[in-house]
Amino acid sequence: MSSEEDNESFDEDSIERDSIRKELSSMSFEDLQKLKEKIGAKVYKEVVFGNSNVENKQKIFKRENKNRPREVSAKKPVRMQLDIAPVKKKEARDPRFDPLCGEFNKKQFSQDYGFLSDVRINDIKAIKTELRQTKDPEKELKLRRLLQRLKDQDRASKKDKTERERKQKEIETVEDEFKQGRQPHFKNKSEMRVESLVKQYEDLKRKGTGRVQRHLKRRQQKIKKKSTRTPAVGID
Known part of the structure; x- marks a missing residue:
């Protein structure tokens, strides 16, 4: 008897729910929202969709084979911060600006690497020999550019060496005059420039009159190009 009564009550509930659904289907969306707010979302879902007694059980992942890795749910949140061992950052050191490497001494540097001048001279001789033997125009152009660059470097190195020797000689002369109790004569820029030009012309004369010309x-x-430049006109 109880089973028959349960079936009858279930049929009555289903009939009543169907009638309610028909009434709800004829209502506007705005009225449905008002009804949902009035009776509550939970009761509204039970009336419309019925009371679901089936509980959502958590899925248990199993391995088909014990040697396979365990399957893990993708919905499980992953910890963002990982425990990684700290790596010590390597700091780059530039010896040019590092006080631990000492100060740059140009004279000492020239003495330590003076052998590079001999290496450069040997390279110039080798390039000249290769230049006489080559017949490829493109290679010849590259060799001429390289030869010119090495000559410029050698010329600048010799000029720098001569300037250092001149300054050292002046310092020694001033020290000797101080030791002798005389007032030394300090040359100004114009005197030093005249001496430099005289020495330059003397060197050119030794190499030949054509170089001087x-x-x-x-x-x-x-000088002519500098004199023909148009002077800047000021705006009043």
Whole structure:
């Protein structure tokens, strides 16, 4: 008897729910929202969708084979911060700006690496020999550029060495005059420039008169170009 009564009550509930659904289907969306707010979302879902007694059980993942890795749910949140051993950052050191490496001494540097001048001279000789033997125009152009660059470096190195020797000689002269109790004469920039030009012309004379003529011609052209420049006009 109890089972029959349960079936009858279930049928009555289903009939009543169907009638309610029909009434709800004829209502507007705005009225449905008002009804949902009035009776509550839980009761509204039970009326419309019925009371579900089936509980959502958590899925248990099993391995088909014990040697396979265990399957893990993708919905499980992953910890964002990982425990990683700290790595010590390597700091780059530039010896040019590092006080631990000492101060740059140009004189000492030139003495320690003076052998590079001999290496450069040997390279110039080797390039000249290769330049005479080559017949490829592109290779010849590269060799000429390399030869010119090495010559410029050698010329600058010799000029720097001469300037250092001149300054050292002046320092020694001043020290000797101080030791003798005399007032030393300190040369100004114009005197030093005149001496430099005189020495330059003497070196060119020793190398040949043609070099002096070419140098004077280039200097005259430079002075002429400087004099023909239009002066800047001021705006009142």
